[in-house]
Amino acid sequence: MISCKNEKQESTETTPVATEQASPEASENQGQASVTDKVSDANALQVAQSLPDFSTLVTAIEAAGLENSVVNAGPLTIFAPTNEAFGKLPEGTVETLVKPENKEKLAFILKNHVAPANYPDTQLEKDAKKGRKLYMASGEYLEIVKKEDGIYVGGTKILKTVKVSNGWIHVIGDVIVPKDK
Amino acid sequence: MKSILKIMTLLFSASVLLSSCGNNNGKSSGNNSALNSSNAEKVYVAPGEYDEFYAFMSGGYSGNLTVYGLPSGRMFKEIPVFSQFPTTGYGYSEETKPMLNTSFGMVPWDDSHHPDISQTNGVLDGRWVFINGNNTPRIARISLKTFETEEIIEVPNSAGNHSSSFITENTEYVVAGTRFSVPVPQADLPINEYKGKFKGALSFISVDKETGRMGIKFQILMPGFNYDLSHPGRDKSHGWFFFTTYNTEEANSLLEVNASQNDKDFIAAINWKKIEEYVNNGGGTKMPANYAHNVYDEHTHTATSTMEKEVLTVNPADVPGAIYFLPTPKSPHGCDVTPTGEYIIGNGKLSADLTVHSFSKMLDAIENKKFDGDAYGIPILKYEDILAGVVKSGGLGPLHTEFDDKGNAYTTFFISSEVVKWKIGTWEVIDRKPTYYSVGHLMIPGGNSRKPFGKYVVAMNKITKDRYLPTGPELEHSAQLYDISGEKMELIYDFPTHGEPHYAAGIPADLIKGNSQKIYRLDENKHPYAITSPDQAKVTRNGNEVHISMAMIRSHFTPDNIEGVKVGDKVYFHITNHEQDFDVPHGFAMIGANNSELLIMPGQTKTLTWEPKQVGVWPFYCTDFCSALHQEMQGYVRVSPANSDIELSWSLDGE
Numbered sequence: 001m002i003s004c005k006n007e008k009q010e011s012t013e014t015t016p017v018a019t020e021q022a023s024p025e026a027s028e029n030q031g032q033a034s035v036t037d038k039v040s041d042a043n044a045l046q047v048a049q050s051l052p053d054f055s056t057l058v059t060a061i062e063a064a065g066l067e068n069s070v071v072n073a074g075p076l077t078i079f080a081p082t083n084e085a086f087g088k089l090p091e092g093t094v095e096t097l098v099k100p101e102n103k104e105k106l107a108f109i110l111k112n113h114v115a116p117a118n119y120p121d122t123q124l125e126k127d128a129k130k131g132r133k134l135y136m137a138s139g140e141y142l143e144i145v146k147k148e149d150g151i152y153v154g155g156t157k158i159l160k161t162v163k164v165s166n167g168w169i170h171v172i173g174d175v176i177v178p179k180d181k
Numbered sequence: 182m183k184s185i186l187k188i189m190t191l192l193f194s195a196s197v198l199l200s201s202c203g204n205n206n207g208k209s210s211g212n213n214s215a216l217n218s219s220n221a222e223k224v225y226v227a228p229g230e231y232d233e234f235y236a237f238m239s240g241g242y243s244g245n246l247t248v249y250g251l252p253s254g255r256m257f258k259e260i261p262v263f264s265q266f267p268t269t270g271y272g273y274s275e276e277t278k279p280m281l282n283t284s285f286g287m288v289p290w291d292d293s294h295h296p297d298i299s300q301t302n303g304v305l306d307g308r309w310v311f312i313n314g315n316n317t318p319r320i321a322r323i324s325l326k327t328f329e330t331e332e333i334i335e336v337p338n339s340a341g342n343h344s345s346s347f348i349t350e351n352t353e354y355v356v357a358g359t360r361f362s363v364p365v366p367q368a369d370l371p372i373n374e375y376k377g378k379f380k381g382a383l384s385f386i387s388v389d390k391e392t393g394r395m396g397i398k399f400q401i402l403m404p405g406f407n408y409d410l411s412h413p414g415r416d417k418s419h420g421w422f423f424f425t426t427y428n429t430e431e432a433n434s435l436l437e438v439n440a441s442q443n444d445k446d447f448i449a450a451i452n453w454k455k456i457e458e459y460v461n462n463g464g465g466t467k468m469p470a471n472y473a474h475n476v477y478d479e480h481t482h483t484a485t486s487t488m489e490k491e492v493l494t495v496n497p498a499d500v501p502g503a504i505y506f507l508p509t510p511k512s513p514h515g516c517d518v519t520p521t522g523e524y525i526i527g528n529g530k531l532s533a534d535l536t537v538h539s540f541s542k543m544l545d546a547i548e549n550k551k552f553d554g555d556a557y558g559i560p561i562l563k564y565e566d567i568l569a570g571v572v573k574s575g576g577l578g579p580l581h582t583e584f585d586d587k588g589n590a591y592t593t594f595f596i597s598s599e600v601v602k603w604k605i606g607t608w609e610v611i612d613r614k615p616t617y618y619s620v621g622h623l624m625i626p627g628g629n630s631r632k633p634f635g636k637y638v639v640a641m642n643k644i645t646k647d648r649y650l651p652t653g654p655e656l657e658h659s660a661q662l663y664d665i666s667g668e669k670m671e672l673i674y675d676f677p678t679h680g681e682p683h684y685a686a687g688i689p690a691d692l693i694k695g696n697s698q699k700i701y702r703l704d705e706n707k708h709p710y711a712i713t714s715p716d717q718a719k720v721t722r723n724g725n726e727v728h729i730s731m732a733m734i735r736s737h738f739t740p741d742n743i744e745g746v747k748v749g750d751k752v753y754f755h756i757t758n759h760e761q762d763f764d765v766p767h768g769f770a771m772i773g774a775n776n777s778e779l780l781i782m783p784g785q786t787k788t789l790t791w792e793p794k795q796v797g798v799w800p801f802y803c804t805d806f807c808s809a810l811h812q813e814m815q816g817y818v819r820v821s822p823a824n825s826d827i828e829l830s831w832s833l834d835g836e
Contacts, residue, residue: 039699041761073765073808075735116809118735165762
């Protein structure tokens with residue numbers, strides 16, 4: 001029998017709605033990231049852009065040229081490090097990564113935070129219980145662990161979950177540094 | 182003898198035309214100018230840019246309506262109207278089957294003809310587009326917000342619903358006239374008793390100002406002629422409606438000869454405001470009838486069909502002074518009214534000339550009783566007293582006329598394959614350009630309104646021959662786009678059209694593109710089997726009916742494993758798309774289903790039935806490449822023997 005848990009109705013309701021931008025004919029249409037409307041629920045990038053806590057992540061996404069990927073039909077599950085999480089990295093790390101010559105490396109790190117799949121927190125909990133790993137867009141696998149105080153992915157705890165139109169954002173307090181990279 | 186003479190005259194004038202206009206008919210001269218670079222620029226819509234106009238083209242025998250962009254000629258959508266459409270499940274899904282219900286049962290096809298866009302004060306308002314089904318008489322209303330068919334009303338006492346679906350200038354009425362007269366009410370009669378016994382019903386269907394909801398206000402039971410095409414009066418002639426007729430001979434066989442005996446047929450001029458007043462004061466006769474009225478509700482995502490049992494009929498003799506006949510030569514086809522409402526043009530399809538009647542002169546002739554006898558009690562006005570002019574076109578087989586905003590008219594000629602531009606008032610021919618080939622209708626955006634947008638004319642041709650790469654014996658019809666912004670028309674583009682466009686309605690894109698619906702709100706979904714959260718998913722049994730309330734989101738169905746279904750069951754898949762993102766539909770297909778797929782828009786619920794006939798485990802899947810994990814979007818139904826005692830169960834990921 002089915003028993004899908006309630007999918008965090010409150011967070012869905014607070015999902016900001018995308019705001020109308022310049023029409024495609026007026027702007028330089030650079031891909032799906034430039035397509036907006038007033039009625040669709042906001043996608044992952046639009047949600048991240050609307051929250052001050054994620055300005056470093058958004059800057060990094062733009063520097064890596066991944067804007068169009070994170071608005072894609074997906075579905076995508078993004079483990080989104082806060083500004084504070086980026087701040088925990090050794091000094092100068094972010095500044096170095098966003099330089100054009102490091103675009104590929106930055107993209108790899110970001111893709112290691114994105115699973116091309118639909119993983120609400122209920123699903124993650126279940127995956128942890130069953131010992132499933134998460135296949136990430138980087139090609140790596142991340143471990144998912146259920147502890148007493150919450151769900152941990154790649155060793156860091158999920159602080160909050162937001163439903164977005166093309167999947168899920170799980171807020172994390174550490175940047176997940178890929179193994180051996 | 183008479184008809185042989187007529188044919189010889191036709192042949193003679195055709196040969197004169199061919200010899201005098203030889204250059205125009207040659208393909209090469211027309212194409213040289215079309216190939217110059219400025220013409221290419223005129224139709225080029227750069228990647229990602231939008232067209233200036235929408236064009237809604239009737240699908241003819243496809244039964245549907247296609248949406249094109251002008252000037253690019255790109256097709257954006259086919260809107261299912263009168264025909265089942267397996268692409269979306271229209272007419273197959275439980276919700277949309279009632280849309281195709283008629284007094285004859287389900288009629289899954291029609292011949293769609295003349296789209297017309299709603300107006301306010303004689304100007305396009307872009308709310309709805311109406312179109313007629315010609316075969317089993319019906320009128321449809323399509324929302325220009327959702328681009329879906331919202332309503333279809335059957336027209337009783339009608340047959341060959343051709344002089345339709347033209348609207349009055351405040352969308353008070355959408356008008357539907359019968360091409361084939363029939364016994365009214367239908368009766369078991371010898372066919373040769375046609376004359377005098379058959380009637381031609383002209384139906385005035387009111388349109389609710391807010392909802393667009395249609396209802397037959399009254400039907401005028403006219404003499405048994407063929408009512409071919411019609412147009413509303415506008416501006417000064419608002420309140421009148423004009424219908425061309427042919428077969429005023431009232432022949433019932435071999436019409437190609439017998440309906441061409443009279444030198445003149447009629448344009449019927451109907452003062453509908455007068456008749457409206459008459460019925461509002463209790464006039465008219467209620468007649469038993471049986472016709473379907475089908476309405477689609479955007480919130481339940483479901484159509485209902487109601488059989489209406491009565492129609493209000495009006496006998497012309499009971500409303501003196503409301504209807505007159507305008508003698509018009511040679512079996513006129515198109516009946517077109519200039520933007521000012523002053524001129525009514527009869528396109529005599531067996532003639533070389535166009536007959537232009539004056540509305541003012543018509544009123545004067547009525548006032549001064551300048552009659553030339555009557556037909557079945559309806560006064561015939563004196564031809565000479567109402568005639569404004571004759572356009573000596575030099576073409577053959579005029580069919581339709583549209584207008585620009587500079588006082589010019591454009592007429593198609595089927596036999597001589599050309600569009601002729603002429604001046605309203607002086608009736609002189611200004612320009613003529615060949616079409617490829619045998620043009621039927623033409624369209625200028627806003628052409629049936631006070632305010633045409635005279636930048637382009639689209640010619641819709643019946644014959645394609647060598648215009649495109651050959652595709653076997655059957656070819657899509659060919660359209661040509663002309664730039665009409667200058668004194669001379671210029672052929673600038675050629676594009677295939679789907680089905681057979683009998684007419685089209687064009688509108689500036691700015692008037693509707695901003696209103697186009699993006700998604701349906703899941704929280705506004707009132708479908709009885711909708712589920713708004715996957716944990717509401719369930720499977721229930723009622724006898725041999727199994728109802729599955731299923732959710733879909735990137736990239737899975739909930740549930741995706743179902744057991745306990747048996748051979749002999751009737752399974753209803755009620756599927757709700759939980760996406761709330763523009764342009765993320767999901768599809769649904771079940772192996773062996775004897776109907777179609779479903780294409781379900783975000784927030785929408787649709788239902789497909791499936792009657793499993795074989796024991797086994799049968800997959801279903803999403804048909805629309807919705808996401809990176811689209812190929813994973815699948816599920817199974819276990820079908821057990823009819824006598825199995827396996828209980829219904831369902832799950833997703835083992836739960």
